[in-house]
Amino acid sequence: MDCIEHSSEAGSGECSGQLVENGGFYGDGRCYKQASPPRCGGGSRNTSPIGRAGSRNTSPSRQKVVKTKPRGLDEETLATFGKAVHADVLMEDSIWAMLPEDLLHEILARVPPFLIFRLRSVCKRWNSLLQDSSFLKFHSSVPSHGPCLLTFWKNSQIPQCSVFSLPLKTWYRIPFTFLPQWAFWLVGSSGGLVCFSGHDGLTFKTLVCNPLTQAWRVLPSMHYNQQRQLIMVVDRMDRSFKVIATSDIYGDKSLPTEVYDSKADSWSVHQIMPAVNLCSSKMAYCDSRLYLETLSPLGLMMYRLDTGGWEHIPAKFPRSLLDGYLVAGTQKRLFLVGRIGLYSTLQSMRIWELDHAKITWVEINRMPPKYFRALLRLSAERFECFGQDNLICFTSWNQGKGLLFDVDKKIWSWIGGCALQSYNNQVCFYKPRFDASIY
Numbered sequence: 001m002d003c004i005e006h007s008s009e010a011g012s013g014e015c016s017g018q019l020v021e022n023g024g025f026y027g028d029g030r031c032y033k034q035a036s037p038p039r040c041g042g043g044s045r046n047t048s049p050i051g052r053a054g055s056r057n058t059s060p061s062r063q064k065v066v067k068t069k070p071r072g073l074d075e076e077t078l079a080t081f082g083k084a085v086h087a088d089v090l091m092e093d094s095i096w097a098m099l100p101e102d103l104l105h106e107i108l109a110r111v112p113p114f115l116i117f118r119l120r121s122v123c124k125r126w127n128s129l130l131q132d133s134s135f136l137k138f139h140s141s142v143p144s145h146g147p148c149l150l151t152f153w154k155n156s157q158i159p160q161c162s163v164f165s166l167p168l169k170t171w172y173r174i175p176f177t178f179l180p181q182w183a184f185w186l187v188g189s190s191g192g193l194v195c196f197s198g199h200d201g202l203t204f205k206t207l208v209c210n211p212l213t214q215a216w217r218v219l220p221s222m223h224y225n226q227q228r229q230l231i232m233v234v235d236r237m238d239r240s241f242k243v244i245a246t247s248d249i250y251g252d253k254s255l256p257t258e259v260y261d262s263k264a265d266s267w268s269v270h271q272i273m274p275a276v277n278l279c280s281s282k283m284a285y286c287d288s289r290l291y292l293e294t295l296s297p298l299g300l301m302m303y304r305l306d307t308g309g310w311e312h313i314p315a316k317f318p319r320s321l322l323d324g325y326l327v328a329g330t331q332k333r334l335f336l337v338g339r340i341g342l343y344s345t346l347q348s349m350r351i352w353e354l355d356h357a358k359i360t361w362v363e364i365n366r367m368p369p370k371y372f373r374a375l376l377r378l379s380a381e382r383f384e385c386f387g388q389d390n391l392i393c394f395t396s397w398n399q400g401k402g403l404l405f406d407v408d409k410k411i412w413s414w415i416g417g418c419a420l421q422s423y424n425n426q427v428c429f430y431k432p433r434f435d436a437s438i439y
Contacts, residue, residue: 102134109138112145113212113432114165114172130213130434140236140435147391149402149415150194150211150430152176152186161211163430164415166391166404171417178214179207186426191234192436193241194428197227206230206243206260210436217438219243222267224255231283231290233305238263239437242305244290246283247273257303257310262439270308276301284326286334291326293317300326315359318352327387329353329407336361337385337392339376348372351392351405364407367394371412375403388429395427402427 108129111119120127129135146167153160159176184198184207196207204227209216228248234241243260245267257270277296284291290303291313300313317324317336324338334354341347349367354360367375375396376383383396390407393415401416 102138105129105132105135105138109135109142112165112168113434114145114163114168114170116434136435139433144431144433146431147389148430148432149393149427150189151425151427153425157181162417163211163432164417174211175214176211179209179216182207186428187230188232189428189430190232191236191241192431192433193232193234193438194430195230195232195243197230199227208232208241208243208438210433210438211430212432212434212436215438219260220266222258222260223269224258226255228255229283231285233285234436244285244303244305246290246292246303247271247310257308259305259308265439268308271310273301273303273310274312276312279324282325284328284334286328286330287332291328291334293324293326313359315354315361318350318361318363322347325385327385327392329387329390332356333390335364335387335392335407337387337394347376349375349394351407365405365410367403367405368412371403384427386428391429393427393429395425 108116108119108126116129120129146165148166149164151162151164159179161174161176163172163174164170165172179196180200182198182200182205184196184205187195187197187206189195192210192212194209194211196209198205198207203221204225205221206219207216208219222245226248229246230243231246232241232243240262242262245258245260247257248255254272254275256272258267259270260267276294278301279293279295282293288305290305292301292303294301294312297312297314298317299315302311302313303309304311318338318340320340322339322341324336327335327337329335336352336354338350339347340350348369349372350363351365351367352361353364355362375394381396383394385392385394387393392405392407394403394405401414404413404415405411406413
C-alpha cells in the first residue's frame, strides 16, 4: 500500500507501505518528517540557570503560575493532560499470549480497517483475521471507522484507487488491478461497497465490489439493458443492497425504472418517470427516496423505493441559481448546493436545506469568500459536489485539493494530497468495512 499522509489543514508528511499478495495491503508505519535540530551535544551553549554560576534562577517554579484551560480542549481532555506521565509498563508476553480469542477479536474489531493490514504481519493467527467468522461478527457490530473519500482514476488504462481517511487524516493506496479491464466509471459507494458501471465491448454492465476484501461480481443484465444513471444503497441491518436505474429515453422509447435486489439477485421493472426536463443528472438518496432536479415542471422528482412510484415536489429553486447539486444528509435531510449571482464578482456558493413541510429551500450556510475564490478561480470553472452524513465535499478541476464542510459543526477545511490532482478523478464518500458482502 502506498500511503501519503497529508493533514487537511497545515502539516503534511509522507509514509510508505507494502502490498500483500493475498488481496490486501498494510502500512509499515514508517513516516518521514523533518527532524528538529538537536538541542544538546558537543559545543552547545548551556542556558540552564543551574549550569551558570552566579546567575539568577528564573525557573518556572519560582514564578507565579496562572492555570488556564487550553484552547479547544473540553474538561475531559483537560483532565487527561493534567495527569502525570509514567514510564511504559513492561507487558508480559505469557499473559498477552493467553488472551481469550473472543476478547482479542473484540479489541481488533475496533482498530481502523486500514491498520488491520499492518497488524496481520504480527503472526499467523492475526494474518487469518479476515477469514475468521468470529472477528467479522465483532467487526459488524462496531460503528464504522468514519467517513473516507475514495478517488478512482485510470493511469494508462490501469484502475487506480486511493482512500483518504478523515479520522486518521491519511491517504491509503488500494490496489484495484483485481477488476476486469472494462471501460467503466464510478457510480458511488454505500455501506462499504463500491459500484461501477460501464461497457464490456458493446454490453452495458454493472459491477459491485468491496475494495478491502477485493471481492467483486457482475450483476445480471437489466430487462432494458441500456446505459443510464444508477445509484446503490446498502441495508446493513438486512445485509442486502439495491441498485436503482432511473427512467431514461433510448431512441424513440422511454425506459422504465428498474431496481436490483441482491437477495433476489434480479432486476424488477417499475413505473416510467413522467415526462420531465431534467436540469441535472445528479441524484440524491435519503430516507428511502430518490430525488432529481427538474426544470419543467420546476422542482424535484421523487422516487419512492417502497411503492416503486414517482411523485413531483414543487420546490422552487432559489433565484439566480447557476448550478445546483442535490446532496443527501442523515435521516430526511436533503441539501441543495450551488452558485448564486449573474456576475463573476458577485458570485457566492450557498447551501440550502429542504423544508419538507413548507416545500421550500431554506438557506443554512454560505461558503466564505476566501474559500470560494480558492476553489473557483474563474467564474466559468466547473466544480463537483457530493455528500454523506451531513458532510459536503467540493472539488474542482484545477485544484489539487478538496474542500470539506461539516454541516453540523459549520466548519470548513481543506483536504490535500496527490490523489486529488488528476483531472479525470472520480470521487465519492466511502465507509470501509470488512463485513460488507457483495451478495
